[in-house]
Amino acid sequence: MSEQVAVQFKQEFPVFTLPETMLLPHTVMPITVTEPRYCQLTNQALDQSGQIALASVVDKGINEACADLRKVVCLGQIVQHEKIENGYNILVYGLCRAEITHEIPAKAECLYRTVKLRPIESKEEQAQDLEIYRVDLLHYMFRPNMERLENHDLITSWISGPELTTSALFELIACTIFDDSEFKYTLLAEPSSEARCLLVLNELQKLDTSISLINKQSKNRWENGTSLN
Structure with a gap:
């Protein structure tokens, strides 16, 4: 999403509650909306x-309608929508990370919660020069283990292309490679672009080490005459 979108933080925002963190700024997520409260929210x-x-909720074991919310959210923009028989298919683009400052519970005429938010990133932070981490990321992606990733070619094209800022690039990498929702929430709650880059690079290092360990174990099985077939 290349154009700038204005956000008026003085207003209340409707809350779409998820069991875990799934959307980060600069990434997109499709959602099928069928619950009455979320159909009303979408309308x-x-x-x-x-x-x-x-x-996302603090405790996934509690009904989402009444569960406590984690303090940091991803403010999203509905960029596409399609009316279906029982609701909507929507595509949401992550605009920014924000912290809940006040929560308004659902009521009879409004079936969903709303919140007041404050942004947790400054404009100075967003403009920080992170080019050194982009270079580090490119070096990581040409390690033999990383070249085996399913989306390797797409990721390297993102790194080499001029379209993405480094901050946006690392958000996309995190959502493309890692499924760990707790790690995604850690990134979402981190206001520093530089710290987020370092977190992603650290996870890539762990992934590289894990793949090397798996490769070594597999090689040892074959050398010892062990087969899983």
Whole structure:
């Protein structure tokens, strides 16, 4: 999403509650909306700014409608929507990370929660020069283990291309390679672009080490005459 989108943080934002962190800024996520409360949320969001707060819950074992929300959310923009028989298919683009400052519970006329938010990244932080980490990332992606990743060619094209800022690039890498929702929340809650780059590079190092260990174990099995067939 190349154009700038204005966010008015004085307003209340509708909350789309998820069991775990799935969306980061600069990434997109498709959602099928069928629950009545979220159909109402989508209807009203589309009539207004189209911006919704995607929040995860503290305890996944509790019903999402009444579960406590984690403090940091991804503020998203509905960029595409399609009406279906029982609701909507929507595509949400992550705009920015923000912290909940006030929560308004659902009520009879409004089936979903709303929140007041404050951004947790400064403009100075967003403009920080992170080029050195982009170079480090490119070096990582040409390690033999990393070249085996399913999306390796796509990722290297992102790194080499001029379209993405380094901050946006690392968010995309995190969502493309890693499935760990706790790691994604750690990134979401981290206001420093530099710290997020270092977190992703550290996870790539762990992944590289894990693949090397698996390769070594597999080689040892074959050398010892062990087969899983």
